[in-house]
Amino acid sequence: MDFTVHKYKSLLLSMKNAGYEFQTYNDFIIQPKNKVIILRHDVDLNPENSLCFAEIQAELGIKGVYYFRAVKVSWDDTIIKKISSLGHEIGYHYENITTTNGNLNLAIKDFTKNLELLRKLAPVSTICMHGSPLSKYDNKDLWKTNDYKLLGIIAEPYFDTDFDKVFYLTDTGRTWNSEKFSVRDKVNSSFTQKFTETNEIITAFNQNKLPNQIMFTFHPQRWNNHFIKWFIELFNQNVKNLVKRLLISIRK
Numbered sequence: 001m002d003f004t005v006h007k008y009k010s011l012l013l014s015m016k017n018a019g020y021e022f023q024t025y026n027d028f029i030i031q032p033k034n035k036v037i038i039l040r041h042d043v044d045l046n047p048e049n050s051l052c053f054a055e056i057q058a059e060l061g062i063k064g065v066y067y068f069r070a071v072k073v074s075w076d077d078t079i080i081k082k083i084s085s086l087g088h089e090i091g092y093h094y095e096n097i098t099t100t101n102g103n104l105n106l107a108i109k110d111f112t113k114n115l116e117l118l119r120k121l122a123p124v125s126t127i128c129m130h131g132s133p134l135s136k137y138d139n140k141d142l143w144k145t146n147d148y149k150l151l152g153i154i155a156e157p158y159f160d161t162d163f164d165k166v167f168y169l170t171d172t173g174r175t176w177n178s179e180k181f182s183v184r185d186k187v188n189s190s191f192t193q194k195f196t197e198t199n200e201i202i203t204a205f206n207q208n209k210l211p212n213q214i215m216f217t218f219h220p221q222r223w224n225n226h227f228i229k230w231f232i233e234l235f236n237q238n239v240k241n242l243v244k245r246l247l248i249s250i251r252k
């Protein structure tokens with residue numbers, strides 16, 4: 001079975017074993033490392049799944065970036081603060097043209113307001129558009145008449161990453177690099193490697209056949225339900241072990 005927590009951990013370990021370092025998108029923009037992976041997460045919904053990803057990464061000493069939408073199904077103050085406290089970057093997954101039904105004046109106001117609110121929870125220096133396949137709008141169009149750099153935003157992956165140098169992989173549609181599933185989550189790239197299953201990527205890492213700089217986009221809500229169940233299981237197990245250890249130490 002693919003897209004399970006087991007597969008996910010194997011994938012992270014294969015990256016580490018292949019000698020890659022991990023940077024948040026902010027850090028990559030400021031000073032990119034030579035052999036590096038950016039773990040990007042678009043938190044479209046079910047933020048608790050993203051918290052699982054964040055915790056597993058933290059256990060392995062890995063950092064990533066998490067982009068939250070300003071809608072109830074994504075935005076959760078407690079989870080945002082928790083993920084930030086684990087050392088990950090928080091960013092804004094904006095969709096203001098869709099939200100304001102194409103009114104660009106309202107859209108930039110909406111963007112600014114949400115950015116301010118998010119910055120009350122964590123530092124925010126990068127953003128990433130949410131590309132709803134159901135929306136007729138392209139939210140990136142906000143930047144035809146506005147400049148996010150004036151709002152203290154240093155980068156937006158779609159504008160500030162050279163995808164001829166940074167290999168891009170996305171889990172859209174529970175497969176990898178499947179263009180038929182993504183309407184707008186597409187980049188122009190000269191790389192030609194294609195993967196369907198996570199195992200193929202792990203093998204490529206094991207054989208050191210992947211480019212030096214890679215951006216992975218994960219949609220944690222799309223990962224198997226077993227993922228979250230497994231994590232709760234692990235968490236309960238840890239709590240049980242902790243209680244056992246405490247009991248033992250008290251008895252001593």
Ligand SMILES: [Zn+2]
Pocket residue numbers: 042043044093129130131
């Ligand atoms: Zn999205």
